[in-house]
Amino acid sequence: MIDNKTATSMPRLSRATVRRIKLTALTIGAYTVGIVLALPFLWMVVGSLMPKASDLFVFPPKLQAPHFVNYLAAIDYMNLGRLVGNTLILVVANMALNITASVLVAYGFARFKGRGRSICFALLMSTMMLPWVVTMVPAYMLFSRFNMIGTYMPLILPAIGGTAFHIFMMRQYIKGIPYDLDEAARIDGCNSLGILVKIHLPNCVPILATMLIFSFNGVWGDYVGPSIYIMKEDMYTLSLGLQKFKTSNYTAPPWHELMAGCVMFGLPMVVIFLAAQQAFVRGIVTSGIK
Amino acid sequence: MLSSLYYSFHQVSYISFTVEAPVFVGWKNFSLALRDSLFLASIKNTFFFSAVKTVVGLGISLLIAVMLNQKFVGNKTVRVLVYLAAIIPMVASTMVWAQLFSSDFSLLNWILSWFGIPPVNWMSYKNAMTSVLIMSIWGSIGPSMLIFLAALQGVPQDITEASMLDGCGSIRRFVVITLPMISSTMLFLLITNLIGGLQAYAEMQLLVGLGTDRTLTMAWNVVLNAFNIDGFKTMGYASAQAWILFAIILAFTGVFFAVSKKFVFYAGGKD
Numbered sequence: 001m002i003d004n005k006t007a008t009s010m011p012r013l014s015r016a017t018v019r020r021i022k023l024t025a026l027t028i029g030a031y032t033v034g035i036v037l038a039l040p041f042l043w044m045v046v047g048s049l050m051p052k053a054s055d056l057f058v059f060p061p062k063l064q065a066p067h068f069v070n071y072l073a074a075i076d077y078m079n080l081g082r083l084v085g086n087t088l089i090l091v092v093a094n095m096a097l098n099i100t101a102s103v104l105v106a107y108g109f110a111r112f113k114g115r116g117r118s119i120c121f122a123l124l125m126s127t128m129m130l131p132w133v134v135t136m137v138p139a140y141m142l143f144s145r146f147n148m149i150g151t152y153m154p155l156i157l158p159a160i161g162g163t164a165f166h167i168f169m170m171r172q173y174i175k176g177i178p179y180d181l182d183e184a185a186r187i188d189g190c191n192s193l194g195i196l197v198k199i200h201l202p203n204c205v206p207i208l209a210t211m212l213i214f215s216f217n218g219v220w221g222d223y224v225g226p227s228i229y230i231m232k233e234d235m236y237t238l239s240l241g242l243q244k245f246k247t248s249n250y251t252a253p254p255w256h257e258l259m260a261g262c263v264m265f266g267l268p269m270v271v272i273f274l275a276a277q278q279a280f281v282r283g284i285v286t287s288g289i290k
Numbered sequence: 291m292l293s294s295l296y297y298s299f300h301q302v303s304y305i306s307f308t309v310e311a312p313v314f315v316g317w318k319n320f321s322l323a324l325r326d327s328l329f330l331a332s333i334k335n336t337f338f339f340s341a342v343k344t345v346v347g348l349g350i351s352l353l354i355a356v357m358l359n360q361k362f363v364g365n366k367t368v369r370v371l372v373y374l375a376a377i378i379p380m381v382a383s384t385m386v387w388a389q390l391f392s393s394d395f396s397l398l399n400w401i402l403s404w405f406g407i408p409p410v411n412w413m414s415y416k417n418a419m420t421s422v423l424i425m426s427i428w429g430s431i432g433p434s435m436l437i438f439l440a441a442l443q444g445v446p447q448d449i450t451e452a453s454m455l456d457g458c459g460s461i462r463r464f465v466v467i468t469l470p471m472i473s474s475t476m477l478f479l480l481i482t483n484l485i486g487g488l489q490a491y492a493e494m495q496l497l498v499g500l501g502t503d504r505t506l507t508m509a510w511n512v513v514l515n516a517f518n519i520d521g522f523k524t525m526g527y528a529s530a531q532a533w534i535l536f537a538i539i540l541a542f543t544g545v546f547f548a549v550s551k552k553f554v555f556y557a558g559g560k561d
Contacts, residue, residue, distance in 0.1 A: 027362045033354055034371030037431065041374045043397055044386045057396060129543065131489045133509045134536045137529040221379030223492050228517070239381040243496065246385055255389050262382035269377045274370070284433050285440040 044266075048259035070260040074245070078261060082234065083241040087220060090237060093156045094219045099211055101162035103204075106170030107196050111182070121171075128164045132224070140228065154229045155222075166211050169283070173207040174200055210283040213272055220268065238265050329531060331504075332511045333538075339423060339507060340487025347427040348434055348479055355438035356464070369439075376432030384496040387425045391497075418498050418505045426493050430486075434479055441475035442468065481546055488539055508535045 035042075049066035074080070109121055143154040177200060185195045201208070223239040230240060242261050246253055273280055358369055375383070390398045391412035399409040412421040445468055453463050469476075491509035498505045506514075508531065515528035 023360075023362055026357065026360055027364065030354075030357050030362065030368045031364065033357070034368035037428065038371040038374045039397075040383070040386050040390060040428070041378065043390065044378075044382075047386075047389065057392075129485065129539070131485070131509070131532070131536055131539055133489060133491070133512045133532045134529075136512070137532060217377075221381070223379075223381050223496065228513075239379065242381050242385065246388070258385055259389070262378070262385050265382045266378035269379065270374070273373070273377050277370075281436055281440075284436045 044259050044262050047256060048263045050256045050259075052256065067256070070257050071264065073254075074257045074261040074264070077257065078241045078245050080241075080261075080264065083236060083238045086235055087237040090152060090155055090226075091216055091219045093152075094159045095212060095215045097156065097159040098163055098166065098215050099208070101160055102166035102170055102211065103196070103201070103208075105162050106167045107174060107200065109167065110171045110174035111192075124164050124167060136228070143229070149229060150231050150235075151229075152235070155219075155225050163215070166215070169207060169211065170204070173204055177203050206279060206282065209276060209279040213276060213279055214283050216272065217269055221265075328506065329508075329511060332506045332508045335419065335505060336488055336490070336507045336509075336535075339419065339426075339490055340484050342423055343426055343430065343487045343490075344480060344483040346423075347430045348476070348483060350427070351431050351434035351479075352438050354431065355435045355442055358435070358439055359442045369436075372435055373432040375428050376430070380429075380492055381496060383429060384425065384493060387421075387428075388497060391421050413498070415504060422494055422497055422505065425497060426487075426490065429493075430483065434483070437475060437479060438472065441472040445471045477546070481543055484542060484546075485539055488535065488542070 048070055049068070050070075051064060051067045105124075109117065109124075139154070139158075140149070143149055146153075148154055148157075181199050181203075182195050185199050190198060221239065222237070223243070226237045226240050227243075230236060233244070236244065242258075242265055245261060246258055354372055358365055358372075378386075390396050398412070402408075402410065411417060449467055449471075450463065453467055458466070489509050490507050491513060494505055494507055494510055495513075512528045512532045512535065515531065
């Protein structure tokens, strides 16, 4: 795993100075890269505190007292409370369904032998390769048959099946739990579901955290799904609401307030990332090691 | 049992796909697509976007990962700084970039002016694709970098040390030892990035707004055709296009896996 012991090299040899210079250059270089890449992000925060939209176009930027009123204006204009409420409905429903389903399916794939299990698993994994545009049209038609266009159902129901990526991650994890634990529990009179709930889940907390974070982020920031299925403005999610805020008629977009909206939109994700970095990194890394 | 539910769900959606198009038109939709100049332009754009994004994005990610694999003070802070780009939701990040790219004198043009570069009109017909590329490469670096970093940390120390004793320079060591050791990760990232790039839609639509024959991608075209004013009349046409896209992606992945068998090294033997 990623080890972050910052061990500065000890000046011991005659080559120590050379090494030190190299290290300093590396550090400076890395910081430069980091800051350059974070620049749009920093600009978003700085811009959100400017008193006027036009201040974002004055260079060099004038240092001014932070203007927190922008946030209130953005909240007011976008009706942020409703947007957050709508988005949270989707987030909570998706997380609950998706994680329950993914855990159950992963448990099945990890612990129960049945005919065609590996074929089923391969099929499931291959759905990860399926482009969303291919399923979009038939899914839309299906939902329109059930008169579900314009409701949250098309954005919630697909979670019942779980997500291939989550199932994969969870299965790998359960497979790593020794069988002895299962057997001990079974002898103590535990049934299969009991084993999952009482034995496996407590062992899976790190991976569950990863799944929670990823399904939260996926739904919270989703734009394509809501933009296809949601029409009524009072059902808008954050993505749609913010986009609407930008494209509504202005002679010039209120950039400072837009940036404030962006900061608020991104804030939960940044907090989650900083608070649960380990779980976050694990999710990304397991997707890369196959 | 639940997984079967999952499959049935998928299958249902496919059945509806054929049932809902009651008029059988044969290959008409497909032949129509292949004569549609906008569709052909969108294929070109998509390939260009996907290839440039993958190559440049992965190149930068690998470079940063190699840097962060060294030990220095503040290594972790830089990692967070690099990753910040990938955390913000797409709508928010495109909005920030829309501001950076705006035709007025913006931060980006100001920084360019330090180096004596005259202001660029980022959103013009000619430049829009480049702007979208800059934005999506920026957004893709974080995760790729983390995956590369994990792979680099998985390279066994004893091999690198042995090569050092044999007098192997650091650049040669990277090419001869590190690169082959992380080749399976590289392949994975190449494929996922290419596939992701081929499906690009939201970032284009959000940043550029109107698709011209320089920016329209295949996925975007599919969405446009599926939900245009005629609505359902062109749904079939849209699905034909979607299937062409899918076929291309499948072919790509197949070719990649076939070619990679020759180049990729699996430390634990072939899986």
